[in-house]
Every structure is written in C-alpha cells, then in structure tokens.
Amino acid sequence: xxxxxxxxxxxxxxxxxxxxxxxxxxxxxxxxxxxxxxxxxxxxxxxxxxxxxxxxxxxxxxxxxxxxxxxxxxxxxxxxxxxxxxxxxxxxxxxxxxxxxxxxxxxxxxxxxxxxxxxxxxxxxxxxxxxxxxxxxxxxxxxxxxxxxxxxxxxxxxxxxxxxxxxxxxxxxxxxxxxxxxxxxxxxxxxxxxxxxxxxxxxxxxxxxxxxxxxxxxxxxxxxxxxxxxxxxxxxxxxxxxxxxxxxxxxxxxxxxxxxxxxxxxxxxxxxxxxxxxxxxxxxxxxxxxxxxxxx
Amino acid sequence: xxxxxxxxxxxxxxxxxxxxxxxxxxxxxxxxxxxxxxxxxxxxxxxxxxxxxxxxxxxxxxxxxxxxxxxxxxxxxxxxxxxxxxxxxxxxxxxxxxxxxxxxxxxxxxxxxxxxxxxxxxxxxxxxxxxxxxxxxxxxxxxxxxxxxxxxxxxxxxxxxxxxxxxxxxxxxxxxxxxxxxxxxxxxxxxxxxxxxxxxxxxxxxxxxxxxxxxxxxxxxxxxxxxxxxxxxxxxxxxxxxxxxxxxxxxxxxxxxxxxxxxxxxxxxxxxxxxxxxxxxxxxxxxxxxxxxxxxxxxxxxxxxxxxxxxxxxxxxxxxxxxxxxxxxxxxxxxxxxxxxxxxxxxxxxxxxxxxxxxxxxxxxxxxxxxxxxxxxxxxxxxxxxxxxxxxxxxxxxxxxxxxxxxxxxxxxxxxxxxxxxxxxxxxxxxxxxxxxxxxxxxxxxxxxxxxxxxxxxxxxxxxxxxxxxxxxxxxxxxxxxxxxxxxxxxxxxxxxxxxxxxxxxxxxxxxxxxxxxxxxxxxxxxxxxxxxxxxxxxxxxxxxxxxxxxxx
Numbered sequence: 001x002x003x004x005x006x007x008x009x010x011x012x013x014x015x016x017x018x019x020x021x022x023x024x025x026x027x028x029x030x031x032x033x034x035x036x037x038x039x040x041x042x043x044x045x046x047x048x049x050x051x052x053x054x055x056x057x058x059x060x061x062x063x064x065x066x067x068x069x070x071x072x073x074x075x076x077x078x079x080x081x082x083x084x085x086x087x088x089x090x091x092x093x094x095x096x097x098x099x100x101x102x103x104x105x106x107x108x109x110x111x112x113x114x115x116x117x118x119x120x121x122x123x124x125x126x127x128x129x130x131x132x133x134x135x136x137x138x139x140x141x142x143x144x145x146x147x148x149x150x151x152x153x154x155x156x157x158x159x160x161x162x163x164x165x166x167x168x169x170x171x172x173x174x175x176x177x178x179x180x181x182x183x184x185x186x187x188x189x190x191x192x193x194x195x196x197x198x199x200x201x202x203x204x205x206x207x208x209x210x211x212x213x214x215x216x217x218x219x220x221x222x223x224x225x226x227x228x229x230x231x232x233x234x235x236x237x238x239x240x241x242x243x244x245x246x247x248x249x250x251x252x253x254x255x256x257x258x259x260x261x262x263x264x265x266x267x268x269x270x271x272x273x274x275x276x277x278x279x280x281x282x283x284x285x286x287x288x289x290x291x292x293x294x295x296x
Numbered sequence: 297x298x299x300x301x302x303x304x305x306x307x308x309x310x311x312x313x314x315x316x317x318x319x320x321x322x323x324x325x326x327x328x329x330x331x332x333x334x335x336x337x338x339x340x341x342x343x344x345x346x347x348x349x350x351x352x353x354x355x356x357x358x359x360x361x362x363x364x365x366x367x368x369x370x371x372x373x374x375x376x377x378x379x380x381x382x383x384x385x386x387x388x389x390x391x392x393x394x395x396x397x398x399x400x401x402x403x404x405x406x407x408x409x410x411x412x413x414x415x416x417x418x419x420x421x422x423x424x425x426x427x428x429x430x431x432x433x434x435x436x437x438x439x440x441x442x443x444x445x446x447x448x449x450x451x452x453x454x455x456x457x458x459x460x461x462x463x464x465x466x467x468x469x470x471x472x473x474x475x476x477x478x479x480x481x482x483x484x485x486x487x488x489x490x491x492x493x494x495x496x497x498x499x500x501x502x503x504x505x506x507x508x509x510x511x512x513x514x515x516x517x518x519x520x521x522x523x524x525x526x527x528x529x530x531x532x533x534x535x536x537x538x539x540x541x542x543x544x545x546x547x548x549x550x551x552x553x554x555x556x557x558x559x560x561x562x563x564x565x566x567x568x569x570x571x572x573x574x575x576x577x578x579x580x581x582x583x584x585x586x587x588x589x590x591x592x593x594x595x596x597x598x599x600x601x602x603x604x605x606x607x608x609x610x611x612x613x614x615x616x617x618x619x620x621x622x623x624x625x626x627x628x629x630x631x632x633x634x635x636x637x638x639x640x641x642x643x644x645x646x647x648x649x650x651x652x653x654x655x656x657x658x659x660x661x662x663x664x665x666x667x668x669x670x671x672x673x674x675x676x677x678x679x680x681x682x683x684x685x686x687x688x689x690x691x692x693x694x695x696x697x698x699x700x701x702x703x704x705x706x707x708x709x710x711x712x713x714x715x716x717x718x719x720x721x722x723x724x725x726x727x728x729x730x731x732x733x734x735x736x737x738x739x740x741x742x743x744x745x746x747x748x749x750x751x752x753x754x755x756x757x758x759x760x761x762x763x764x765x766x767x768x769x770x771x772x773x774x775x776x777x778x779x780x781x782x783x784x785x786x787x788x789x790x791x792x793x794x795x796x797x798x799x800x801x802x803x804x805x806x807x808x809x810x811x812x813x814x815x816x817x818x819x820x821x822x823x824x825x826x827x828x829x830x831x832x833x834x835x836x837x838x839x840x841x842x843x844x845x846x847x848x849x
Contacts, residue, residue, distance in 0.1 A: 017388070241569050
C-alpha cells in the first residue's frame with residue numbers, strides 16, 4: 001500500500017535528490033544507479049525479499065542502511081513518549097478523580113474546563129509558548145531536545161522535559177475527562193452504593209470498587225494515544241529538533257525515500273499492535289468478567 | 297587624489313590588451329573602482345595588484361575588512377538539514393553544501409562583493425577570445441588525507457562534474473560550456489579548460505558560485521561521507537546525518553590558520569526553532585534566515601544581521617505562446633500592476649532591491665542602471681489591455697510553490713491585477729508537486745500558463761540569461777522564443793570586456809522590458825543572523841559560510 005501510494009506522488013527519486021535545476025541526464029543516471037528505473041513489481045519483490053531476510057534496505061537519499069536510522073529514531077521516540085506518558089497518565093487520572101469527587105464544584109470546573117482548553121490548543125502553539133517562557137526568558141530548560149552525546153539518564157531526562165510538556169497539555173484534558181466521567185458513572189452505580197452501605201471505609205470503596213471500574217475506558221483511550229505519542233509527533237519533533245520516527249517518516253515521504261518510508265511505517269504498525277495488545281492485557285487484569293469469560 | 301602615470305605605466309607592462317583596456321576604463325572614469333576590482337579579478341589580476349593600480353589611478357587604498365578576533369572559540373551554527381547523502385557530485389541543497397564547504401575548497405571564491413578571490417588557484421587568465429582559460433594552482437596545498445593537491449586532482453574533480461554518466465548536479469552549469477575531457481593538465485600546477493564557446497565569465501563556474509566544484513583527490517570513487525577529504529582550514533571531527541556536524545582546525549592548512557578551535561553545526565528542519573535557539577543562546581549563528589520568518593530578530597538588540605545584496609529572486613513567468621498572455625501588451629500590463637516599492641518595503645521589510653523585469657540585478661556591475669525602472673501604472677496597464685482586445689479582463693490560474701514568501705507574493709499579485717480586470721485563481725502547491733519531473737509536459741512549473749519559481753543567487757547572470765529565457769532553454773517556463781534575444785544572450789556570455797558586457801546588458805534589459813516574458817519584482821538580500829559579540833563571520837549568498845576568521849567576544 002505504502003509502496004504504491006508513494007509511486008503516485010509527483011516527481012521521482014533522482015529528481016528529489018538532485019533538485020529541479022539538475023540536468024535530465026544526471027537524473028536518469030542517478031535513478032539507474034539507485035535501481036528505481038526498474039519495473040515496480042521487480043522493485044517491490046526485491047524489497048520484500050530483503051525485508052524477510054532481515055535487511056530493511058538501503059536509503060536512496062542517505063545511501064546508507066535504513067535499519068540504524070529507524071532503530072535510533074524509534075528509541076528516541078519511545079524515550080520522549082515514556083517521559084510524556086509517565087507525566088500525563090498519573091496526573092491526568094488523578095485530575096479526573098479529583099474532579100469527579102468534587103462533581104460540579106469549582107475544583108471540578110477548573111480541572112475540566114482548564115484541561116479541555118489546553119487540549120484544543122495545537123502543540124505548535126503551546127510548544128512555542130513554553131519554549132519562550134522556559135527556554136528564552138527564564139533559560140531554565142534547553143530548547144532543543146537533542147542531548148549531548150553520551151549524556152546520562154538524568155541529563156537526557158532534563159532535555160526531554162520541555163518537549164514532553166506540550167504533549168502533557170494535549171493529553172491531560174483528554175485523559176482527565178475520560179477518568180472523570182468513568183468515575184462519576186461508577187460512583188453513581190449500585191455496587192458503589194452497596195459497598196458504602198455495607199460499611200466499607202471510603203478509601204477502600206474508591207480504590208477497590210470505583211477506580212477499577214472507572215479506569216477501563218481510560219485505559220483504552222491511553223492505549224490509542226500511544227501510537228500518536230510515538231509516531232505522530234512530527235510537529236513537536238521539528239520544533240524541538242528531536243530525531244523521532246514521526247519526522248523520519250515525514251522526510252522520507254517528501255524525499256521519495258521508499259526503503260526508509262516502508263521500514264518506518266512498518267515499525268509504527270508494530271508499535272500500534274503492541275500497544276493494543278498491552279491495553280487488552282491490562283483490561284483483562286482489571287476486569288474480572290473478561291478473565292472469567294476466557295476461563296469458561 | 298592625482299594620478300601617478302609613471303607607476304601606472306610600470307604596472308601596465310606585461311599586461312594583456314584586455315587588461316590594459318580595463319585599466320584605461322578606470323583612468324578615464326568609464327568604469328567605477330568597484331567594477332574595476334571585480335572585473336579585474338575575473339580576468340585573473342591579483343587583488344594586491346588591482347589595489348596598487350587603484351592607488352596609482354588616484355583612488356586611495358582599499359579599505360581593509362580584516363578584524364583580528366580572539367582565537368580558540370567554538371562557533372555554533374544553526375543550519376538546515378542536509379537533504380541527502382553529502383557527495384560533491386550530486387549535492388544540491390543548502391544544508392549539505394554548507395557542511396561540504398567547511399572541509400573542501402574551490403579554485404576561487406566568489407565573495408560577498410561578487411569579486412573573485414584566489415583560493416586553490418593562484419591566478420587564471422583567458423586566451424584572446426575567451427575559449428581557453430588557464431589556471432595556475434597554488435603549491436604546497438595538502439589534502440586532509442595527506443597527499444598534495446595537484447593538477448590531476450583538479451582535472452579529475454572538474455571532469456567528474458562534466459560527465460553526463462555521473463549524476464552530476466553541475467552538469468546543467470557545464471552543458472554547452474565545458475565537456476568531459478576538456479579539462480587538461482599542462483604540468484603539475486597548471487590546468488587548461490577548453491570551452492565549447494567563448495565565455496567571459498568562466499572563472500565563476502569554477503568558483504564557489506558553482507557549489508559542486510570543490511577540489512577533492514583524483515582517486516575519489518564515491519562515499520564522500522566516509523572521508524570528508526578536502527584542503528580547507530577545518531577538518532571534520534564528526535558527522536551525524538540529520539543531527540549535526542563538528543569540525544576542528546586544520547593545522548596543516550596552506551593559508552592563515554583558522555581562529556576557532558572548533559565549529560559545531562546543528563541541523564534544523566525549520567527556521568522558527570533556529571530563531572528560538574539563537575535567542576536562547578544555544579547557537580551563535582543562523583546561516584540563512586528568510587526575511588519573513590526572521591521578522592522577530594531583525595530588530596533584536598542582541599542579534600546582528602549580516603545582510604548581503606544578492607541576485608536571488610522569484611520569477612513570475614507568463615506563457616508567451618498561448619492564452620491571453622500570448623500578447624506582449626498583456627504581459628506588460630500585468631507587470632505594470634505591481635507596486636514594487638511596496639513589495640520591497642512591506643513584504644521584504646526593506647531587505648531587497650527593486651527588479652526591472654530582467655535578470656540584471658543592481659548587484660551586477662554589467663547592469664545598465666540608466667534603463668528606466670518600471671513602476672506601478674494602472675492607467676497605462678488598462679490602456680494596454682484595451683489595445684490587446686481584453687479590456688474587459690479575463691480569468692487565469694497562477695500556479696506556484698509553498699516556499700519562503702512566495703504564497704504572500706502571489707496574493708499581492710492577485711490583488712493588484714484585479715484592478716485591470718484579471719481574476720487570478722491561486723494554485724499553491726508543495727514544492728515537489730510544483731516542480732514535478734522538471735521536464736516539459738511533466739511539470740507544473742514548466743507547463744503552467746503563469747507561475748512563480750524561486751531562483752537562488754548567482755555571481756554572474758549567465759545561468760538566468762540562458763536556461764529560463766533562451767528559446768531552447770531547459771527551464772523556459774515562459775515558453776519565450778525570440779531570436780534577437782538568443783543572439784544577445786550569447787554575445788553577453790561570450791564578452792570578455794566589461795564595457796562590451798554593459799552594452800549588451802543594456803540591449804537585453806530593454807528587450808525584456810518590451811517583451812516581459814518573466815516579471816522580476818525584486819532581488820532579495822541574503823540574511824545571516826549572529827549573536828552579539830560574534831565577529832569575523834563571512835557568509836556568501838550561495839549559503840556558504842566561512843568561519844576561519846570567526847571569534848566570540
């Protein structure tokens with residue numbers, strides 16, 4: 001699909017590398033040396049064959065093996081996603097819980113409205129505002145997310161704080177809202193009333209009965225956002241000069257660098273699949289009904 | 297100051313008739329001192345000699361730009377990401393050629409004043425008709441890999457670029473000028489270039505103006521990123537594709553050793569993060585800053601702007617062979633709608649020079665500045681439309697690319713031509729979609745009835761005069777076919793003598809004003825931003841950056 005889609009884009013590889021003002025003979029010579037003047041099926045066949053043998057191919061544009069690019073970019077993306085994840089999931093859920101427990105009181109309004117307002121702001125707006133505040137005026141945090149070579153865990157973390165903040169802002173409202181509505185529903189349910197009436201302490205009711213049920217939809221939402229956190233951050237990666245897989249795919253598509261594009265998209269596909277698998281697994285841990293169903 | 301004829305006579309001895317003619321021009325006041333220096337350097341006269349002649353002719357000493365800064369700095373540069381593997385033969389993008397130019401050098405360098413300065417060549421001279429140019433090479437120049445640079449390396453480097461089988465990006469520069477095998481070694485330090493036709497500006501094609509033309513070892517077989525070999529004042533320390541590059545001083549350099557200990561280049565995919573990084577103190581220099589994106593720092597007291605006059609521009613072409621713009625009067629009418637003063641002051645924030653619908657920018661010494669500047673004149677435009685039989689106006693599509701200020705420029709044009717009844721529909725495409733395959737029949741650029749295309753800076757107008765305007769030009773998006781023009785362009789390109797170039801330039805300028813196949817609205821400045829205290833940085837409008845004299849205060 002990706003392979004065919006790429007073929008209908010205007011322009012060709014040699015032209016993309018040499019630019020519009022290069023001589024046609026030079027473009028033809030380059031296309032020939034890259035092998036992109038062969039029939040489509042031959043190109044596709046040789047790519048699939050190599051891929052199945054563990055060779056992701058050689059980038060047309062960088063004339064170097066694709067695998068190290070993809071592996072590095074995926075590693076970077078996962079680090080950023082992890083930092084954002086660790087920040088936003090607990091705080092988002094906590095925000096939702098607090099809002100639900102204070103249903104329709106000012107604190108609820110502040111969390112719901114505030115969270116929703118920053119969610120609708122695109123990352124490039126919040127990103128630039130955050131850079132201006134923390135990077136340019138206060139100079140507390142580095143602007144580019146690329147840490148110096150050989151940096152340790154804490155240095156890397158320090159460099160990742162600023163780029164993960166816009167992601168936090170985008171996702172916080174979303175997760176908090178899901179957690180809040182799940183909580184409200186659960187608080188309102190018969191089993192919660194039963195639990196309260198049978199004299200369980202409030203804390204136990206919340207932990208053992210309400211939260212477990214309330215978080216199910218939230219987990220689904222978080223799982224669907226994992227793919228976005230890893231593969232969809234082109235804007236953040238550009239703004240913070242971060243070498244993630246989103247911008248890798250974006251530039252590969254623009255440069256008609258098919259081996260890079262295909263390897264990148266396949267990798268993201270795998271990430272989505274794994275994220276969904278983990279979400280299903282968590283779901284079953286939290287929801288005994290599914291587990292029981294499986295045992296029956 | 298008075299003229300010292302005794303010294304002038306001494307200096308004239310042994311000079312060719314062409315060179316003496318140039319000196320006459322300076323003494324008689326037919327050409328200015330700036331033009332004299334520039335054209336003298338083109339003919340291969342050394343800068344000290346040109347300075348002595350200038351002194352004897354009563355012009356005083358040339359101002360020295362050299363500022364000695366403190367050595368030992370680490371200079372940090374923000375630049376665009378190299379778009380492909382860095383290879384002198386194929387490279388075409390600003391980010392990549394900036395990295396390559398840090399380590400590899402040219403035979404001569406086209407400086408910010410468009411004066412050619414010797415680099416790996418010590419001198420050069422044409423034969424009487426400009427068909428053979430002889431370059432004398434500098435002795436004792438060492439490649440970073442150890443060997444001495446000699447004629448074989450020069451011949452191989454240039455031949456590689458002129459070979460159609462090599463995917464050479466410089467092939468479009470050399471086509472019709474220099475063929476494969478036409479670069480000949482005379483001895484270890486002398487090379488002759490035998491041209492297809494007389495060419496008065498040939499040294500520019502071996503200078504930094506032709507950014508592929510760096511001299512690398514004759515043994516080069518591809519895979520430049522493995523060696524980054526060259527002769528330059530800096531050696532590569534580390535290159536990471538898509539991330540950055542760093543360089544250290546080359547202590548074996550043939551010339552003055554570089555002041556900085558190290559330089560660091562950080563690649564950015566966009567300009568905004570570069571501006572933020574400069575403001576946040578994480579880089580010292582933004583190599584190339586488009587005026588529209590850089591508005592935020594143009595007046596920042598912590599940032600210095602180096603502004604180079606350049607010939608970079610956006611060409612607005614109109615098909616001369618079909619549709620309403622087939623009539624030259626309609627094309628002139630459209631050109632008369634543009635308020636160029638407003639373009640220069642508003643859109644370009646005063647960082648541009650007015651265009652007069654020919655490639656002859658004010659920066660070129662051969663430009664005839666007495667040709668009247670075209671100005672906005674709606675009344676005359678309406679008359680021309682009436683005379684062409686389209687007084688009631690018409691509808692048309694303007695196709696262009698999303699790049700720099702072009703979309704905004706297109707909108708301004710759309711508004712201006714409304715006044716004479718032309719309804720322009722804008723079709724603004726991604727750059728890849730606009731250029732397409734870049735051959736006639738498969739490219740929005742070359743096939744659109746009206747379009748705007750970006751052209752980078754060139755030290756001489758030869759490229760602009762040929763490919764986009766000659767009848768058989770490969771970039772002739774206007775489909776302009778005019779025999780008189782073809783002849784004039786050929787004679788301009790062949791002319792060795794500045795005054796002959798000026799005379800032909802004047803004719804070309806007038807013909808293009810009459811025909812207006814392409815509207816040249818403005819020529820924009822090349823801007824480099826540096827943090828306060830950074831000195832000695834020397835950019836060129838070809839997006840090269842010389843850092844060997846850079847220092848931090």
